[in-house]
Amino acid sequence: MMDRAGRRLTLLDDPDICLHSPMLVKPRLVPPVIAEATDRNASTGRFLVQDVYQGLEGVKRGDVKWLRVIEETSRVSASTMGGSPYNQTFLVSAALAFSVKNYLGVAPVSEEGSAYFEVPAGRALYLQALDGDGRLVQSMRSFIQAAPGTTRSCVGCHENRSSAPSPDQRFRRVLAHPPSRLQPESWGGGYLDYPTMVQPILDRHCVSCHGGAREIAAGLDLTGGWTEHFSISYENLVSRRESQLVNGYAHAVKPVDAFPRRTFRAPDRSGSAVISFSSTQSESYQAMLAIVRNGRELALAEPRVDMPGGEIIPGESRQLIAVSAPERWPALRATETASGVRLSWDRRADLSGLKFELHRSEKPGFTPEATTRLVSLTRFDYFDVAAPSGVQHYALISDGGPSPAARATVMVTGHSRNRKADARSKVRGSDPIRSSDRSSL
Numbered sequence: 001m002m003d004r005a006g007r008r009l010t011l012l013d014d015p016d017i018c019l020h021s022p023m024l025v026k027p028r029l030v031p032p033v034i035a036e037a038t039d040r041n042a043s044t045g046r047f048l049v050q051d052v053y054q055g056l057e058g059v060k061r062g063d064v065k066w067l068r069v070i071e072e073t074s075r076v077s078a079s080t081m082g083g084s085p086y087n088q089t090f091l092v093s094a095a096l097a098f099s100v101k102n103y104l105g106v107a108p109v110s111e112e113g114s115a116y117f118e119v120p121a122g123r124a125l126y127l128q129a130l131d132g133d134g135r136l137v138q139s140m141r142s143f144i145q146a147a148p149g150t151t152r153s154c155v156g157c158h159e160n161r162s163s164a165p166s167p168d169q170r171f172r173r174v175l176a177h178p179p180s181r182l183q184p185e186s187w188g189g190g191y192l193d194y195p196t197m198v199q200p201i202l203d204r205h206c207v208s209c210h211g212g213a214r215e216i217a218a219g220l221d222l223t224g225g226w227t228e229h230f231s232i233s234y235e236n237l238v239s240r241r242e243s244q245l246v247n248g249y250a251h252a253v254k255p256v257d258a259f260p261r262r263t264f265r266a267p268d269r270s271g272s273a274v275i276s277f278s279s280t281q282s283e284s285y286q287a288m289l290a291i292v293r294n295g296r297e298l299a300l301a302e303p304r305v306d307m308p309g310g311e312i313i314p315g316e317s318r319q320l321i322a323v324s325a326p327e328r329w330p331a332l333r334a335t336e337t338a339s340g341v342r343l344s345w346d347r348r349a350d351l352s353g354l355k356f357e358l359h360r361s362e363k364p365g366f367t368p369e370a371t372t373r374l375v376s377l378t379r380f381d382y383f384d385v386a387a388p389s390g391v392q393h394y395a396l397i398s399d400g401g402p403s404p405a406a407r408a409t410v411m412v413t414g415h416s417r418n419r420k421a422d423a424r425s426k427v428r429g430s431d432p433i434r435s436s437d438r439s440s441l
């Protein structure tokens with residue numbers, strides 16, 4: 001026992017049993033038991049929102065037309081113990097998609113702000129208030145569940161947590177009607193998924209210049225091939241967002257101090273607003289939907305193992321189709337830097353997933369073999385930290401890949417390792433980087 005001043009007193013001690021939360025042994029009333037109200041055979045429950053506008057300051061009564069119901073689901077891919085963490089990623093996004101959003105549909109909100117609707121029971125659900133054009137007014141940031149066969153009611157969007165609804169005849173009238181069924185979203189509904197909803201737009205409008213048959217404009221490949229982590233276009237776009245990129249990948253978050261301080265300037269709100277999608281009926285929105293729907297259909301016709309509808313194979317999350325060797329090699333670049341010789345080559349869709357081998361020798365035109373092998377890897381760059389001083393020749397090959405190999409030569413001075421400030425490479429000849437992708441094996 002401890003008093004207010006922190007003084008302790010041992011009442012009873014027994015080393016053989018745990019005397020943790022003692023209770024007095026005395027007669028007491030039987031505690032009340034709440035009657036079972038759920039219907040275990042039902043697969044749905046109901047929600048009654050009494051007045052959405054309670055808590056929606058600044059929103060005009062009548063503006064909210066729909067409540068959207070979103071389910072938060074887990075990732076479906078099984079991962080074996082000790083497996084790769086990437087193996088459990090439900091492929092909606094490469095980074096920070098801890099829960100997958102499944103859009104179940106929308107329920108109408110009456111003029112007076114009430115909504116009474118049926119939802120699947122036992123799922124983690126949250127609600128969003130939408131206006132007549134399907135635009136978001138407020139989103140819930142927590143989730144609730146419906147017990148099977150019961151009606152759960154709440155006040156608004158949101159009242160204070162310690163307040164309670166006033167009993168009102170109006171809700172009896174609402175409850176006298178059958179609950180509304182969820183209606184599909186303007187775009188159909190279901191899972192949000194980058195490969196089936198974003199990639200088709202890139203395929204249609206961007207890939208012709210960015211990674212298509214012609215070229216990779218601005219060094220930006222927007223094709224949708226799979227990578228070790230996720231997809232080529234996603235990673236290439238994310239890696240251009242400095243705010244999320246840490247050590248070359250987007251899983252970590254930089255500390256606030258890492259960003260330069262900028263003074264905040266209030267946006268100029270004069271002039272007329274530019275609305276890309278004025279409503280779900282707008283022509284451009286509908287045109288975008290047409291592409292997305294078509295992309296979805298194509299993708300879902302042959303679901304990947306980790307997509308809804310895909311066959312779940314324990315321990316696997318992606319169908320890795322064996323990559324066939326490329327027709328031509330990417331150019332191999334070799335540069336001396338403060339941390340060793342940096343070897344890099346283009347990230348191309350047709351090379352994604354391919355296992356490369358890097359070889360080094362002091363002999364020009366050497367034949368790659370076990371003794372010259374540095375590393376085998378699926379990445380597109382490598383630091384050779386152990387490169388000895390002198391002229392070094394490198395070759396990039398792949399098992400079963402075409403010969404000749406891609407080759408590059410660099411003069412290793414070792415100087416830049418000591419002088420970090422000037423990390424520029426000193427390379428034989430006048431070219432800073434000499435590489436050739438067609439010299440013979």
Ligand code: HEC
Nearest residue numbers: 047049127128129138139140141142144154156157158161
């Ligand atoms: C679209 C508007 C909206 C509607 C409708 C709505 N909520 Fe919420 N709800 C919110 C928002 C916003 C929050 C988060 C509040 C916050 O974090 O400050 C929230 C949070 C909650 C929380 C967590 C509260 C806490 O203190 O952590 C519960 C529980 C909840 N809502 C229950 C319900 C129930 C039950 C209903 C009706 C079936 C409902 N909500 C309808 C917007 C809404």
Ligand code: HEC
Nearest residue numbers: 201202204205206207208209210217218219220222237240
């Ligand atoms: C007709 C060819 C073409 C099409 C189609 C095209 N781009 Fe580009 N894109 C370019 C060229 C060329 C550049 C380089 C422009 C420059 O450097 O001024 C570029 C640059 C970019 C950049 C800047 C890259 C960087 O790091 O500087 C981004 C991002 C980009 N495009 C995205 C897209 C997206 C998204 C689409 C589709 C909606 C698209 N592009 C469609 C040709 C195209």
